[in-house]
Amino acid sequence: MGPPRPARGVPRPRLVASLVAWAVVASLLLLHRTQRDVQKCMGSAREGLEQRDEAAAVAAARAAAAAAQAEGAAPVVEAALRDRYASLPADRIEAMIRAPVGLHGAVQKGGLPANFPFVVAHLTDTNPNVREEGIPATMGPAIFRWFAQAYTFNQSAGHSSWGLQSPVPACHFWADHKYKILYVRNFKTAGTSISITLGQKELPMYCTYQPDTCASKCKNKQVCLENISNLDRLRQLFKEYTVFSFVRNPWARALSSWHHVHKHGMKEPCFESFEKWAQLPSRYGAKCLAERDCCRRRFGWLLEHIEPQSTCLFDDQGRPSVDFFGRVENLDEDMQEFVKIVNSRLEPGVEPLRVGRMPRWQLAVQELRDKQDELWRYYASIYANSSSAMADIRSYFHRDFDLMQVPDRPGSVAVVGGIAAAGSAAAAAAAEGTAG
Template sequence: MCTVLFEVYTAGQRRGCAAGNSTNRHAAALTSSPTRNSETLAEPRSVDGGAHDTGAMSWQQVDELMQQSSAVHGRQRKGGMPANWPALLAHMTNKNAQLHGVPEFMSEAVFKWFAAAHTYDKASGQSNRHLQSPVPPCHFYVDHKYRILYVRTTKTASTSISVTLGMKENPMACKWSQAACWAKCKDKPVCLAYIWDAEELKKVWRDYTVFSFVRNPWARAISSWMHIHKLGLKKFCHERFARFAEAPSVYGAKCLSNPACCLLRFGWILEHLEPQSRCLFDASGRSSVDFIGRVEHIDEDMKELLALVNSRRPMGTQALTVDTMPQLMAAEHNLTRKVDEKRQRYAELYLSSASALDDVRSYFHRDFEMLRFAGGSLPQQSTGGNAAVT
């Protein structure tokens, strides 16, 4: 199936693949009678070896879990580039203006993922622990003036951060309007621009200050589900959160097996559903970045990041200060406004299912492990973070 689907897709690319719908129709035809994967996956277990009994939990207790921030944060001792970084580059979705929202390289790994996602069946005992797609959740942005590289992951306040600092638009937007392409950089302290050339990226990664922000996976999963419903999928293909939590990447497979579901392409869906840690650690498990900020503490962590950037800025370059970025502070305030009324609503999404907490923990297990998010037991008190950021 993978070989045939690959041939169909590359043929579509040669014809221009203007909207990807031809490929999706072929995918739907090829998979209309799916066969079960030959490999039976093990019964899912939570990372800590136990399960959360949501029947015995209040929404406040679930909310406390969702507020936990990464134990890995602040300045880091940067190791190598992210593990399998050439594959991250190859599967990014915004490199080609003609194929916006689609990986430029349709590798065998894409088709293996699709076969697994299309035939996934939790009821038969399959696990979601290895159901992630090759599409990364991140894009790389560089600013040469301040010598910074932003590893921008989805649903981590990335729009607020990048727009506030200054950001060049993606290739598709730049193709349509050169004026709009640079508009968000006007009167901004920096101008972050996409970078995907492998040789340039290696040099920048070595020499520049590399930073990223991360978010509690339980809160991020809800935010992704809501965002995809709003922009990516038509209403008749929406699933309740408990169903989504069982296997998030299946949402991306919908766009290949049933293209009528999708408002945006499958790569856009998938990049909102992948573990953020994939872009942040090298093959030895060391941090790949100089600084990790937390969405739950975006105000204080941004100040710490700016102090680091300023300590390394080129001579003659104006220092960045919080006062020069009022948009970020306004965005942070808006993100946490009305947080109390959101918290209960979000927590109750997990309480609607006996397994949603553990399903999300299983799928995003690398985030819990590498970024050391609490989750093995209920916290004794709130961390004071603001998890209800969308």
């Protein structure tokens, strides 16, 4: 059950701004349904927002320029990907979706995540006075641009998903000040296992209205992670703390996301097959912005459970923004490696961090809980029964595949007794390019 509504008289400027923005979007939808008309109406709305959200407008323009640059190459790349994954046997598909990412362990940290002010501005659940989950902190031009294109997306008409990732990042930032660690938590990457094991406070809106239970999950834990969304504070923590994240094979994560949003975010009449959903995952978010009857949660909630992992993990030069990458597929081993790094940097008088074996859940596919081999086979069967899903997921999540060095070629992962084994050569091959 959510926290009680704020008392009357409490100032809620962000909520008012959000409601005005939602009203603008609703008006657009009622008046125009085609991509051309929606984009035309968005122009007038955007003019009124630019002064209030100038930083977001600049970031959106840069994103649009990057997307335009890639637009010409996108159809060629997507066609090559369809050829690459055509008629793959199920055991080869299973090996590829089992394979951990190639970039892992301690890494050399570069700069802040790319477009960092813009990313922080679009985080959800940062206003303690807003009751509903999944509302971005700002409703700027970038969201309007994405919405117009995603809502009218039609792959059969030649539309490309290459640049249609939403502005809502799939991450939150959590810090523990005793151990000086900053956790970049992406959704569908064992975040529940990690936060329950380490200890984590509730989100700000819950802590505001239920302070007695805010830190209940930290009881008897060495760590108590708290949510951080202040831009200046985050800049400082990225510089001074040990920053870590856990990442996951994008093919497996996409299926987990699809199941999860069906179970918790969408209503059954609006479900899409995985093959159709894979064409443009962010279309679910656009649907939940436009058609609330389809959805159990706000559109931002769906988007942050769907969008690429890499948004908050790499700087504008493609260098890691973290000190350590753990892999969901190697959860226990990589967590122990991270603990050693933390303990090597302890301040005097701080007890060493200890983490035991971590719990695992298959929350989206409950009947396969603790049956990992069966889950892999199930995931492989879904891809094997689709003529395009592997290529579409590889295309949409291209930054995840490239930056995290995911083995993505049928010959890059060896199948040994049903277990995927990706060597350094495979990781290097995965980094060579998209269509290769």
